[in-house]
Amino acid sequence: MNLTMLTPGQSGEVAYVEQDHGRRLQDLGLIEGSQVQCLFRSPLGDPTAYLICGATVALRKKDAGHVILKRIWD
Amino acid sequence: MGLTRQAVGKNAGKTPKDVCIGGTVALMGNPNVGKSTLFNALTGLRQHTGNWPGKTVELAMGECKFGNQKCTVVDLPGCYSLLSHSPEEEVARDYLYTCDPKVCIVVCDATALRRNLGLVLQTLELTDNCIVCINLLDEAERKGITIDLEKLQSLLGVTVVGTSAGSGRGIHALRTAVANLLQKPSCSPIHLDYGKQTEEKIEKLLPAIKQRYPSFPNPRWLALRMLEGNAPLPSLYEGEPISPRFVPTILMGAAAWISKQCVFFSKPEGRVGKIDRLLTGKWTAFPLLFLLMAFIFWLTMQGANYPSEWLQQRLFALEEWLYQGSLGLGLPVWLCQGLWHGVYRVTAWVVSVMLPPMAIFFPLFTLMEDVGLLPRIAFNLDRGFQCCNACGKQSLCMMMGLGCNAAGVVGCRIIDSRRERLIAMITNSFMPCNGRFPTLIALLSMFVVGIGLAGSLQAALCLAGLLLLAIGATFAGSYLLSVTLLKGEPSSFTLELPPYRRPRVMQVLVRSMLDRTLFVLARAIKVAAPAGAVIWLLANISVGEGTLLQWVAAWLHPIGSFFGMDGVILLAFLLALPANEILLPLILMGYTGGGVLTETETLTGMKDILIAAGWDVKTAVCVLIFCLMHWPCSTTLLTIKKESGGWRWAILAAVLPTLVGLCLCAMIHWIF
Numbered sequence: 001m002n003l004t005m006l007t008p009g010q011s012g013e014v015a016y017v018e019q020d021h022g023r024r025l026q027d028l029g030l031i032e033g034s035q036v037q038c039l040f041r042s043p044l045g046d047p048t049a050y051l052i053c054g055a056t057v058a059l060r061k062k063d064a065g066h067v068i069l070k071r072i073w074d
Numbered sequence: 075m076g077l078t079r080q081a082v083g084k085n086a087g088k089t090p091k092d093v094c095i096g097g098t099v100a101l102m103g104n105p106n107v108g109k110s111t112l113f114n115a116l117t118g119l120r121q122h123t124g125n126w127p128g129k130t131v132e133l134a135m136g137e138c139k140f141g142n143q144k145c146t147v148v149d150l151p152g153c154y155s156l157l158s159h160s161p162e163e164e165v166a167r168d169y170l171y172t173c174d175p176k177v178c179i180v181v182c183d184a185t186a187l188r189r190n191l192g193l194v195l196q197t198l199e200l201t202d203n204c205i206v207c208i209n210l211l212d213e214a215e216r217k218g219i220t221i222d223l224e225k226l227q228s229l230l231g232v233t234v235v236g237t238s239a240g241s242g243r244g245i246h247a248l249r250t251a252v253a254n255l256l257q258k259p260s261c262s263p264i265h266l267d268y269g270k271q272t273e274e275k276i277e278k279l280l281p282a283i284k285q286r287y288p289s290f291p292n293p294r295w296l297a298l299r300m301l302e303g304n305a306p307l308p309s310l311y312e313g314e315p316i317s318p319r320f321v322p323t324i325l326m327g328a329a330a331w332i333s334k335q336c337v338f339f340s341k342p343e344g345r346v347g348k349i350d351r352l353l354t355g356k357w358t359a360f361p362l363l364f365l366l367m368a369f370i371f372w373l374t375m376q377g378a379n380y381p382s383e384w385l386q387q388r389l390f391a392l393e394e395w396l397y398q399g400s401l402g403l404g405l406p407v408w409l410c411q412g413l414w415h416g417v418y419r420v421t422a423w424v425v426s427v428m429l430p431p432m433a434i435f436f437p438l439f440t441l442m443e444d445v446g447l448l449p450r451i452a453f454n455l456d457r458g459f460q461c462c463n464a465c466g467k468q469s470l471c472m473m474m475g476l477g478c479n480a481a482g483v484v485g486c487r488i489i490d491s492r493r494e495r496l497i498a499m500i501t502n503s504f505m506p507c508n509g510r511f512p513t514l515i516a517l518l519s520m521f522v523v524g525i526g527l528a529g530s531l532q533a534a535l536c537l538a539g540l541l542l543l544a545i546g547a548t549f550a551g552s553y554l555l556s557v558t559l560l561k562g563e564p565s566s567f568t569l570e571l572p573p574y575r576r577p578r579v580m581q582v583l584v585r586s587m588l589d590r591t592l593f594v595l596a597r598a599i600k601v602a603a604p605a606g607a608v609i610w611l612l613a614n615i616s617v618g619e620g621t622l623l624q625w626v627a628a629w630l631h632p633i634g635s636f637f638g639m640d641g642v643i644l645l646a647f648l649l650a651l652p653a654n655e656i657l658l659p660l661i662l663m664g665y666t667g668g669g670v671l672t673e674t675e676t677l678t679g680m681k682d683i684l685i686a687a688g689w690d691v692k693t694a695v696c697v698l699i700f701c702l703m704h705w706p707c708s709t710t711l712l713t714i715k716k717e718s719g720g721w722r723w724a725i726l727a728a729v730l731p732t733l734v735g736l737c738l739c740a741m742i743h744w745i746f
Contacts, residue, residue, distance in 0.1 A: 023318070024158065026155075026326075027157070027192070031326045031327075034326065043357075044456075047457075047567070054186035055186035055572075056573070058449075058456070058568070060460065060566075
């Protein structure tokens with residue numbers, strides 16, 4: 001289960017971020033246990049805006065795919 | 075970075091004065107927290123950029139009095155953490171431990187405190203003399219977020235001040251807090267526990283560090299960095315490095331815990347604002363943005379009309395008076411003509427025709443930036459950049475390029491990867507800068523749409539259309555570069571979409587307008603005047619059968635006409651290298667030879683001159699296209715050279731748009 005599977009409105013809990021891509025995403029608050037919510041998508045489909053630690057951050061599908069989730073809920 | 079005064083204003087690049095007696099106060103925080111607003115509120119007009127001792131990074135510095143101590147305030151680049159390797163973060167981190175400021179103010183966004191606290195905790199590990207400034211409290215109020223500042227203060231162990239820098243709330247309290255800290259540096263900031271194993275390792279390293287680096291302000295921080303294998307100084311640790319995820323996890327965990335105690339939401343988080351729904355909606359996003367740009371262009375044109383007319387009348391009347399006056403004083407005729415019909419006229423032209431639109435567009439654009447629209451535009455356009463293996467932040471640089479290409483190039487610093495930064499810098503001048511707008515508007519009004527109110531609406535739409543062409547060219551150029559000279563993998567991309575801010579309209583408009591006016595005026599004198607002199611001389615010095623101008627124009631003519639233009643136009647483009655806004659005056663001067671111009675003040679008068687010189691709609695379109703796509707102005711070229719570290723890329727930046735422009739012109743000329 002990874003971040004790209006969230007549709008707008010759904011939330012997820014982060015398990016971990018795959019190693020190579022860790023740094024920047026970590027700094028933004030994507031660490032084990034943090035909650036993420038999918039907000040909206042760009043009109044061309046990519047990137048997608050997520051609510052991370054209170055801030056709205058846009059991630060590309062490629063990068064969001066490296067964020068592994070523990071669980072998803074609406 | 076943005077279209078700030080520091081980037082394009084008068085004081086950019088000066089060396090800083092000596093650090094004030096009171097010492098330095100550093101401002102740091104995440105990007106988009108209102109740090110610059112705070113910086114401006116503290117330092118007012120007493121600011122400049124300067125080189126930080128020993129490095130080539132320029133930092134914004136200013137002066138402010140705290141209590142009775144005059145201090146230098148340094149605005150560090152926005153960063154998400156001190157632990158990563160991006161250039162901004164290294165600058166901030168290195169500044170803290172080499173320059174050891176007396177006070178460090180960490181500015182936080184009240185609407186995203188959980189994440190901002192991560193940086194606060196990292197900073198507290200590096201320096202004890204911290205003040206936490208929770209900014210944007212008014213925005214938080216509107217979103218239903220309340221923060222218990224006292225609880226936060228007791229948990230963090232340092233002074234916490236709440237502010238709304240935009241409206242000035244809390245600034246006084248902040249200054250008092252800094253003054254108090256300067257007098258009595260005593261804080262007991264929160265101490266994070268990294269668990270038994272790690273703490274033992276730290277204890278073991280500390281003596282060695284204190285011996286080897288006795289002057290390092292915070293040995294514990296250095297120990298942790300060595301354990302991670304991420305120390306800025308040669309490491310004294312020989313064992314297995316701890317996981318790079320370890321420290322951030324603890325920090326963010328602590329940040330989450332603290333924010334849970336202090337932040338209260340009365341409205342649910344994660345509601346998507348109506349504006350965002352529209353601006354990024356599948357069917358509404360692009361049409362809306364197109365209309366927005368068209369509206370801004372239209373406002374610019376309408377708003378510029380009256381000042382333009384007024385200036386033209388005054389300045390051209392003055393010209394005649396000055397001419398007669400100087401003749402009366404006994405100055406030789408050729409000198410009077412050269413001075414007033416050449417130099418003065420071109421300068422007056424730039425001031426009256428070019429300056430008003432620039433003085434209006436720039437502030438409007440800064441307003442857009444202030445509100446927070448630019449990241450949304452980047453968000454919408456990113457897919458295009460993905461296809462070009464470029465960085466989505468390039469669209470932000472493009473937007474800045476709309477104001478000034480040199481500022482756009484400097485703005486490319488927000489792109490981390492060098493390869494993507496180069497792509498952004500080289501293609502930046504496809505975006506028409508402020509100096510080109512008046513030319514485009516005038517040409518559109520004269521030859522494509524017509525003059526008058528309906529005409530100006532159509533012209534605005536055409537200009538927006540030209541903007542689309544420019545964006546398309548940028549994509550094409552970026553793609554071309556990414557498959558030939560600048561091949562590589564796209565880097566990871568994160569873009570923060572800050573909440574919309576209520577713009578400080580009057581402040582931005584007035585300040586930006588003044589700034590811009592002064593800047594363009596100064597440039598008019600420095601650049602337009604000499605250019606006017608050159609072209610007047612060329613037009614009036616005879617060699618053999620014709621003037622120098624005729625010779626040069628005739629020589630350039632075959633090249634020019636192949637591309638749908640002519641020799642004079644090409645010469646004007648070449649002479650307009652220092653500043654794009656002098657193009658039209660130079661063309662007109664080239665055709666009339668500086669003789670007594672009857673009616674250049676009005677667009678119809680200009681049109682008559684151009685038609686008499688052989689122009690038709692096709693010529694105008696070719697000139698429009700070439701104006702849009704030709705070599706960048708000299709300031710931009712120099713900036714590219716400086717930012718990229720060599721002339722190679724600057725030359726490429728000159729060649730690429732020129733080639734594209736010439737191809738399009740040739741196509742238009744020969745096919746239509």
